[in-house]
Amino acid sequence: MMKAGRAGRGGDSGRMRALGAMSGTSLDGVDAAVIDTDGVEIHGFGATGYRAYSQAERAVLHAALGRWSGPQVDAAARVVTEAHAEVLRGFAGVDVIGFHGQTLAHAPRVRGTLQVGAGDALAKTLGVPVVWDFRSDDVAMGGEGAPLAPFFHFACARWIGARGPMCFLNLGGVGNLTYVDPAYDCPEAPGALLAFDTGPANAPINDLMQERFGRPFDAEGAMAAQGQVETGALELFLAEPHFAKIPPKSLDRNDFGEMITLVSALKDTDAVATLTAMCAAAVAQGMEHCPKPPERVLVTGGGRLNPVLMQMLAVSLDCPVAAVESVGLDGDMLEAQAFGYLAVRVLRGLPTSAPGTTGVGAAVGGGRVSRPAR
Secondary structure, eight states, X not given: OEEOOOOOOOOSTTOEEEEEEEEOTTOSEEEEEEEEEOSXXXXXXXXXXXXXXXXXXXXXXXXXXXXXXXXHHHHHHHHHHHHHHXXXXXXXXXXXXXXXXXXXEEETTTTEEEEESOHHHHHHXXXXXXXXXXXXXXXXXXXXXXXXXXXXXXXXXXXXXXXXXXXXXXXXXXXXXXXXXXXXXXXXXTTSEEEEEEEEOHHHXXXXXXXXXXXXXXXXXXXXXXXXXXXXXXXXXXXXXXXXXXXXXXXXXXXXXXXXXHTTTSOXXXXXXXXXXXXXXXXXXXXXXXXXXXXXXXXXXXXXGOHHHHHHHHHHSSSOEEEGGGXXXXXXXXXXXXXXXXXXXXXXXXXXXXXXXXXXXXXXXXXXXXXXXX
């Protein structure tokens, strides 16, 4: 399904209508969104679309999580490519597509990072240049390869007119935090950005809901609202070494698989409430790494729709917390817009990550460009 946006096609030098696509670790579906940008400033936002994965498709993707090769990975790649082609062909008049693909495995210091989906096939099918494989160059140069949205978050802070330091908090399958100081001239400037994965977010909650109830997520936090947090399990969770590690740092979706074990003996409502509290506590721990106290935290991703989680964050953090919609941004589409923005940066030879965002040794551009056959 696609809904109309408000961007027109620009005529400025380097300005493009870019279509970004994102399939996140929550495995819910494909987000697609148009952004009007020159890769530096945001000039406007355009149409958006969403294509949900079927239960069968989610099962194929879930079976491939944590794998680096083999028939399960090949099957997942086909699902990802076909689902993206289906939603992206509904857009017209775009100059470039930013295709993230689906992350199946992420171990930057061990084996690298793996996002499946064929950008070259999409370029051929859709007749538009496709920028993809955004993370590999960063990892090859010693970076974490994640998170990659912070450069876009810097542009968003400028777009909303932020003056002082602030944070964007993305609560998808994994939580990640971007500290932005918009006083700097560009995102790669030392001190402009600090970004890292806070810890698990929706993934363990979704997995438990699927396992116990056959439901993909805790709608509106209804299950968590009825439960009590098991503080012993929460304390064990916060003892994990990840939280003491100095950022930048990143996680794989399954790095905290033992979270389910920690709540396995709890009744349903208490288990969901405890997993939700773990997500909020991980964010609170992460906020301690911010160079300066942020003026506010803007939340994007599915977690912002969980009122129990949002209330836990409001209680835990020392600054106002609100969904990104409060400043006119689209929390469902921010990551898709980010990869449209990054695609334009790649085409213009601009960096897409820096030491403060992924720990890479120097600012680096990533991404492979596939062009349709003439």
